[in-house]
Amino acid sequence: MSLRAAFNQLVTVTAMNLRNLPSRVGTSLVAVIGIGGVVAVLVSLLSMGEGFRAALDLSGRDDVAMILRGGSPDELSSSIGREQYNAIVIAPGIARDGRGPIVSGELYSIVDLPMRSTGTGANVPLRGVGERGPELRDGFRIVAGRMFRPGQDEVIVGRGAFSQFENIDLGREVKWGSQKWRVVGVFEAGGSVSESEVWTDAVVLRGVYRRGNTVQIIRAQLTSAEALPVVRAALEKDPRLNVSVRSEKAFYSDQSRILLALIKYVGTTIAVLMGVGAVFAALNTMYSAVSSRTREIATLRALGFGAAPVVTSVLLESAVLGLLGGVVGGLLVYFGLNGYQATTLNFGSFSQLTFAFTVTPRLLVTGLGYSLILGIVGGLLPGIRAARMPVTTGLREL
Amino acid sequence: MNAAPAVAAAGTSIVRIRDLVKDYRRGAETVRVLDGLSLDIRQGDFVALMGPSGSGKSTLLNLIGGLDRPTSGTLEVEGLRVDELSAGSLGRWRADHVGFIFQMYNLLPVLTAERNVELPLLLTNLDREQRMRRVAAALKLVGLEHRARHRPRELSGGQEQRVGIARAIVTDPTLLLCDEPTGDLDRKSGDEILDLLQALNREYGKTIIMVTHDPHAAERAHRVIHLDKGMLSEGSG
Numbered sequence: 001m002s003l004r005a006a007f008n009q010l011v012t013v014t015a016m017n018l019r020n021l022p023s024r025v026g027t028s029l030v031a032v033i034g035i036g037g038v039v040a041v042l043v044s045l046l047s048m049g050e051g052f053r054a055a056l057d058l059s060g061r062d063d064v065a066m067i068l069r070g071g072s073p074d075e076l077s078s079s080i081g082r083e084q085y086n087a088i089v090i091a092p093g094i095a096r097d098g099r100g101p102i103v104s105g106e107l108y109s110i111v112d113l114p115m116r117s118t119g120t121g122a123n124v125p126l127r128g129v130g131e132r133g134p135e136l137r138d139g140f141r142i143v144a145g146r147m148f149r150p151g152q153d154e155v156i157v158g159r160g161a162f163s164q165f166e167n168i169d170l171g172r173e174v175k176w177g178s179q180k181w182r183v184v185g186v187f188e189a190g191g192s193v194s195e196s197e198v199w200t201d202a203v204v205l206r207g208v209y210r211r212g213n214t215v216q217i218i219r220a221q222l223t224s225a226e227a228l229p230v231v232r233a234a235l236e237k238d239p240r241l242n243v244s245v246r247s248e249k250a251f252y253s254d255q256s257r258i259l260l261a262l263i264k265y266v267g268t269t270i271a272v273l274m275g276v277g278a279v280f281a282a283l284n285t286m287y288s289a290v291s292s293r294t295r296e297i298a299t300l301r302a303l304g305f306g307a308a309p310v311v312t313s314v315l316l317e318s319a320v321l322g323l324l325g326g327v328v329g330g331l332l333v334y335f336g337l338n339g340y341q342a343t344t345l346n347f348g349s350f351s352q353l354t355f356a357f358t359v360t361p362r363l364l365v366t367g368l369g370y371s372l373i374l375g376i377v378g379g380l381l382p383g384i385r386a387a388r389m390p391v392t393t394g395l396r397e398l
Numbered sequence: 399m400n401a402a403p404a405v406a407a408a409g410t411s412i413v414r415i416r417d418l419v420k421d422y423r424r425g426a427e428t429v430r431v432l433d434g435l436s437l438d439i440r441q442g443d444f445v446a447l448m449g450p451s452g453s454g455k456s457t458l459l460n461l462i463g464g465l466d467r468p469t470s471g472t473l474e475v476e477g478l479r480v481d482e483l484s485a486g487s488l489g490r491w492r493a494d495h496v497g498f499i500f501q502m503y504n505l506l507p508v509l510t511a512e513r514n515v516e517l518p519l520l521l522t523n524l525d526r527e528q529r530m531r532r533v534a535a536a537l538k539l540v541g542l543e544h545r546a547r548h549r550p551r552e553l554s555g556g557q558e559q560r561v562g563i564a565r566a567i568v569t570d571p572t573l574l575l576c577d578e579p580t581g582d583l584d585r586k587s588g589d590e591i592l593d594l595l596q597a598l599n600r601e602y603g604k605t606i607i608m609v610t611h612d613p614h615a616a617e618r619a620h621r622v623i624h625l626d627k628g629m630l631s632e633g634s635g
């Protein structure tokens with residue numbers, strides 16, 4: 001049989017099936033909604049991961065070094081003494097200007113704040129930053145109130161933390177441990193992880209937590225991204241020091257790994273389990289579609305139409321329903337969740353990270369791909385059944 | 399099993415059936431619907447197949463049309479062993495050689511009359527223009543050229559059956575197989591369909607095999623073959 005005839009058959013049977021769709025709106029909707037629901041859940045979970053990744057990616061610069069004590073996986077467990085600090089900040093590759101090296105010795109601790117959404121307590125990072133700390137964050141600016149004054153018990157609150165947690169309204173006094181702090185400003189920092197934090201003067205925080213002359217981490221502006229190995233080599237060579245040097249980007253990328261893996265694992269597991277249910281919905285729809293057209297299919301077979309176009313047409317219809325579900329689910333998440341601010345526990349820092357659900361085109365395509373697979377799997381058995389049905393039996397169907 | 403004598407007709411046989419057996423399974427039971435049947439049908443014949451319900455008329459028609467396979471025996475159409483064709487070849491053979499006319503017309507409700515008639519031509523290499531020319535000719539032949547753009551639900555039963563006939567003849571097949579073509583029509587419409595079939599047989603030399611319960615319809619045929627319990631007997635047409 002020629003290609004033209006094969007193509008004609010396929011187009012005819014598929015068009016016949018699709019033109020029949022309006023008479024089967026109810027059953028078709030079951031499949032569309034079932035698959036749409038699965039795609040919505042999958043895309044929303046993945047968009048959560050994407051938002052989380054974006055928050056951490058935005059935080060990471062290639063030309064800023066994060067210097068921790070050697071072997072410390074995170075800021076909480078790191079500690080760098082004054083002598084080491086002094087040796088580190090003069091390393092070659094660290095940028096300087098008229099005010100000296102562009103570095104920020106920082107302390108990192110965790111305080112408890114109730115979440116606005118649930119009222120339950122959550123871990124929020126309280127960071128003590130050096131005088132030049134803000135310079136090392138892209139897009140840092142005070143959006144309400146003012147900057148904390150050095151040496152004062154004042155804090156400024158990141159925009160993300162401000163929107164997610166209670167008791168940190170501007171001008172309010174907040175008590176952590178025995179220390180009272182006054183909230184004097186709200187800041188943004190280019191959508192980065194810093195916006196999930198509360199900041200104060202590192203010197204004040206050091207005093208409150210009795211950390212002596214230590215800092216936990218040094219953030220250092222590099223002369224360029226390429227200077228990182230230079231700094232690392234210089235610091236490794238210094239026998240007084242035992243530190244690990246990573247770019248800020250690498251640091252946050254490492255932090256996000258656990259949660260991203262968890263989101264991916266949970267998202268995939270849920271999507272697969274729900275997918276099984278959606279396939280049954282699609283199967284049911286397509287069985288009823290095939291059964292309502294038994295005589296038409298048998299008539300076409302009697303006229304000489306092959307089994308392959310019949311199977312393919314059922315698969316195509318099922319795929320179309322699946323894709324419709326994918327579009328519905330994708331749009332639902334895009335318009336319902338994209339940009340929605342939420343917080344989650346960042347396993348890398350044991351504190352809450354504020355992020356926005358981010359529905360990227362890639363995620364939408366992933367969702368559509370999954371809906372297509374569900375549709376095709378749901379149409380396979382009904383398609384085969386339609387093709388294998390004896391023509392003489394089908395012709396007798398009313 | 400002894401071969402039954404073939405119910406034969408003079409002239410060139412277009413259909414040659416020998417010792418045809420068809421069994422069906424119903425649960426654990428095997429039911430023999432056709433029992434060693436032999437039959438010849440000549441080119442240009444108009445044969446009516448009559449018999450009580452369950453006598454095997456439609457089964458025989460389906461076997462001749464390649465819609466079903468015999469349990470044993472041979473079935474030749476124009477010298478070709480239809481019973482030996484593969485499923486794929488059988489479909490192509492049907493498209494080229496057989497025109498089916500059904501009791502319930504079996505038109506696709508979503509397609510217009512001309513699109514329904516065009517269906518068998520989609521299996522050929524004709525381009526769209528050639529196909530539409532043939533469709534127009536077939537619809538004209540059945541007197542429905544003015545209803546080409548109408549869907550089946552906009553047509554009367556008689557008109558629907560005429561569209562069915564146009565679809566059956568549009569590829570100029572060797573055989574026209576009609577399964578109770580007037581069974582769902584009133585007498586007047588039924589007569590018009592029978593007139594049309596007679597004209598196709600007489601003027602265009604189409605070989606027609608028609609299953610019918612209706613003696614009035616059978617009168618139009620040249621030959622009337624009776625089937626009872628899977629066996630044949632011939633009466634005058």
